[in-house]
Amino acid sequence: MQTVSQNACFGGVQGVYAHTSAATGCDMTFGLFLPAEARSARVPVLWYLSGLTCTHENSMVKAGAQAWAAKAGIALAFPDTSPRGEGVADDEAFDLGQGAGFYLNATQTPWAPHFRMWDYVTEDLPGLLFSEFALDRERQGITGHSMGGHGALTIAMTLPERFRSVSAFSPICNPTASDWGRKQLSAYLGADEAAWAAHDASLLMGERGFDGPVLIDTGTQDQFIDLLKPETLAHAIAARRQRAEFRMQPGYDHSYFFVSTFMQDHVGFHAEALQR
Amino acid sequence: MQTVSQNACFGGVQGVYAHTSAATGCDMTFGLFLPAEARSARVPVLWYLSGLTCTHENSMVKAGAQAWAAKAGIALAFPDTSPRGEGVADDEAFDLGQGAGFYLNATQTPWAPHFRMWDYVTEDLPGLLFSEFALDRERQGITGHSMGGHGALTIAMTLPERFRSVSAFSPICNPTASDWGRKQLSAYLGADEAAWAAHDASLLMGERGFDGPVLIDTGTQDQFIDLLKPETLAHAIAARRQRAEFRMQPGYDHSYFFVSTFMQDHVGFHAEALQR
Numbered sequence: 001m002q003t004v005s006q007n008a009c010f011g012g013v014q015g016v017y018a019h020t021s022a023a024t025g026c027d028m029t030f031g032l033f034l035p036a037e038a039r040s041a042r043v044p045v046l047w048y049l050s051g052l053t054c055t056h057e058n059s060m061v062k063a064g065a066q067a068w069a070a071k072a073g074i075a076l077a078f079p080d081t082s083p084r085g086e087g088v089a090d091d092e093a094f095d096l097g098q099g100a101g102f103y104l105n106a107t108q109t110p111w112a113p114h115f116r117m118w119d120y121v122t123e124d125l126p127g128l129l130f131s132e133f134a135l136d137r138e139r140q141g142i143t144g145h146s147m148g149g150h151g152a153l154t155i156a157m158t159l160p161e162r163f164r165s166v167s168a169f170s171p172i173c174n175p176t177a178s179d180w181g182r183k184q185l186s187a188y189l190g191a192d193e194a195a196w197a198a199h200d201a202s203l204l205m206g207e208r209g210f211d212g213p214v215l216i217d218t219g220t221q222d223q224f225i226d227l228l229k230p231e232t233l234a235h236a237i238a239a240r241r242q243r244a245e246f247r248m249q250p251g252y253d254h255s256y257f258f259v260s261t262f263m264q265d266h267v268g269f270h271a272e273a274l275q276r
Numbered sequence: 277m278q279t280v281s282q283n284a285c286f287g288g289v290q291g292v293y294a295h296t297s298a299a300t301g302c303d304m305t306f307g308l309f310l311p312a313e314a315r316s317a318r319v320p321v322l323w324y325l326s327g328l329t330c331t332h333e334n335s336m337v338k339a340g341a342q343a344w345a346a347k348a349g350i351a352l353a354f355p356d357t358s359p360r361g362e363g364v365a366d367d368e369a370f371d372l373g374q375g376a377g378f379y380l381n382a383t384q385t386p387w388a389p390h391f392r393m394w395d396y397v398t399e400d401l402p403g404l405l406f407s408e409f410a411l412d413r414e415r416q417g418i419t420g421h422s423m424g425g426h427g428a429l430t431i432a433m434t435l436p437e438r439f440r441s442v443s444a445f446s447p448i449c450n451p452t453a454s455d456w457g458r459k460q461l462s463a464y465l466g467a468d469e470a471a472w473a474a475h476d477a478s479l480l481m482g483e484r485g486f487d488g489p490v491l492i493d494t495g496t497q498d499q500f501i502d503l504l505k506p507e508t509l510a511h512a513i514a515a516r517r518q519r520a521e522f523r524m525q526p527g528y529d530h531s532y533f534f535v536s537t538f539m540q541d542h543v544g545f546h547a548e549a550l551q552r
Contacts, residue, residue: 008497008525009533061532064340067540221284249284256337257285264343 001132004029010070011036014060023116023124024083030125031060031078032133035070044139044274045075045129046267049121049155051146053099056080059145062256068264072271075135079121081147083114095180096187102175103151104199106188115188122155122162141270145169145259146224147180149216153201153233160211165273167215167266169259170222173233174202180227202229205236214244215269217262219252245269277408280305286346287312290336299392299400300359306401307336307354308409311346320415320550321351321405322543325397325431327422329375332356335421338532344540348547351411355397357423359390371456372463378451379427380475382464391464398431398438417546421445421535422500423456425492429477429509436487441549443491443542445535446498449509450478456503478505481512490520491545493538495528521545 004016012035021028037043046069048059056078059065069076082088082101089110091097101117130137142163144152149171156166175181176196185196197203214237218230230248237244252258280292288311297304313319322345324335332354335341345352358364358377365386367373377393406413418439420428425447432442451457452472461472473479490513494506506524513520528534 007529007531007533008495008527008537010537014533062337064343064536066533067340067343067536219284251284253283255283257283257290257342260340260343261284261286 001128009033010066012038012066012070014066016056019128021120021124023119024114026083026085026088026114028080028083028120028125029056030080031056032129033060033066033069033076034133035073035075037073038075038134042134042136043073043075044141045077045135046270046274047077047079047121047140047142047152049079049103049142049144049148049151050081051144051148052081053094054081055099058256059259062260063263064260065263065267068267072267072275074267074271074274075133077125077129079125082117088114096184100147100184102147102184102188102199103155104188107195108188108190111188118155121151122159139164139274141165141274143167143169143266143270144171146254147172150175150201154199154204157201157204157208157210158198160208163212165213165270166210167269168217169262169266170218170224170228170254171201171216171233172228174200174229176200176203177232178227178229180224202232202236205233205240205242209240209242212243213269213273214242215266216244216246217249217266218247219249219254219258221251222254224254277404285309286342288314288342288346290342292332295404297396297400299395300390302359302361302364302390304356304359304396304401305332306356307332308405309336309342309345309352310409311349311351313349314351314410318410318412319349319351320417321353321411322546322550323353323355323397323416323418323428325355325379325418325420325424325427326357327420327424328357329370330357331375334532335535338536339539340536341539341543344543348543348551350543350547350550351409353401353405355401358393364390372460376423376460378423378460378464378475379431380464383471384464384466387464394431397427398435415440415550417441417550419443419445419542419546420447422530423448426451426477430475430480433477433480433484433486434474436484439488441489441546442486443545445538445542446494446500446504446530447477447492447509448504450476450505452476452479453508454503454505456500478508478512481509481516481518485516485518488519489545489549490518491542492520492522493525493541494523495525495530495534497527498530500530
């Protein structure tokens with residue numbers, strides 16, 4: 001692992017690190033905020049998965065999360081959204097290939113060898129983080145924005161013992177029935193839709209739910225709301241009687257101005273679950 | 277004036293607008309955050325001047341200022357740092373020309389026709405803002421980062437009745453005696469150093485000071501600290517017996533991670549002065 005940068009930030013350190021990932025078979029870069037408390041003890045960690053076109057950097061510099069994480073004494077992990085590099089497949093569209101990993105393990109050509117973001121985020125990067133930094137494996141929460149909200153919800157429901165809490169900002173809620181999903185799931189996983197269900201938050205909510213608190217925020221003026229399909233997830237939450245807070249925030253859109261506005265709520269929500 | 281974008285943000289609106297400036301003779305873009313209170317009354321405004329290479333956008337998306345401005349009910353104005361466009365002179369160096377206006381009126385070729393950022397920030401843009409938005413001309417504060425800290429301090433001391441409070445993050449404090457200053461002042465104002473003194477915060481502090489509270493933050497690990505020369509401003513503040521808080525923040529560097537860390541303090545400092 002290589003240190004790219006470290007900046008003092010809200011009494012702690014905002015670091016950027018690079019490493020070679022066995023999961024994706026390429027170099028990966030991630031951000032990690034450690035609060036002051038991490039100097040003397042292992043601290044809880046909140047994972048933040050980013051959306052389409054983002055790298056590890058967008059949320060790290062635009063969401064204002066460090067202010068609230070520092071107050072709560074929790075770390076923030078910011079993974080990249082896909083494998084990258086010259087030897088890695090890509091597509092001209094912004095919503096496929098590099099920057100658009102969709103947090104799954106691709107099985108199809110040309111994506112299969114590198115696009116293994118599920119393994120990267122759930123195995124490879126956690127292995128590194130808990131070995132190299134003062135993070136408490138027993139106290140993890142996960143959140144994300146848009147494609148990253150999809151990742152947070154699907155990962156949390158599939159690995160229910162790992163995360164105490166899950167939240168999402170304007171998540172892609174029902175990709176098996178949306179143009180933000182069907183295109184990518186067929187490209188990465190093939191035409192057999194049976195393989196897609198494991199990566200649809202609304203279907204997972206209907207089948208398994210989550211054994212902990214859930215918080216979802218979506219803006220009523222989100223310009224992509226027809227692709228996100230929050231109504232499907234809301235229905236599944238209510239039908240399952242899932243403990244959850246599902247909020248439609250009046251006037252907000254899909255931007256980081258929306259994310260930053262409600263970041264204090266989300267960090268506070270996870271901090272409450274993580275500090276028990 | 278043309279609306280480029282408007283995003284709901286912390287209960288208010290983060291807008292970006294473009295207009296043709298008489299001062300700079302070209303199209304200019306600026307950001308303006310209006311808190312919810314601006315829907316029903318004129319609100320105080322805090323000007324934020326940005327540093328080298330920045331546009332109106334950097335601080336607007338990276339400093340986290342809207343969170344605190346919304347709580348305090350004050351607006352934030354984010355001007356650009358220079359004139360821009362194909363007909364506008366530029367230099368290959370990042371610290372001269374476009375993105376590096378230094379908040380002065382250039383008198384020298386090729387800069388003179390467009391590089392009139394002093395007039396833009398003190399006359400042209402205020403004229404537009406107070407005419408188009410619900411801002412209270414009687415309650416203004418000013419801050420900035422690096423070159424923008426230089427701009428905030430020099431403008432506030434030159435127009436003392438306009439601003440109730442002034443602060444700065446890692447300001448260029450003594451440009452007449454620094455490589456961040458002598459190069460630009462000679463290019464924009466010519467070889468006669470007598471014309472430079474009006475744009476040196478330390479000299480202005482020694483000659484006039486500021487009739488109100490002053491807050492300055494600089495990181496002890498600032499990678500540009502030898503160019504900033506905070507020691508000269510600190511000396512001038514103390515020698516003048518200026519009401520001020522001058523802080524060296526241990527471990528922090530020149531980045532927006534530093535700016536965002538102390539933004540709550542700065543907005544709170546101005547809010548106290550503006551709400552009287």
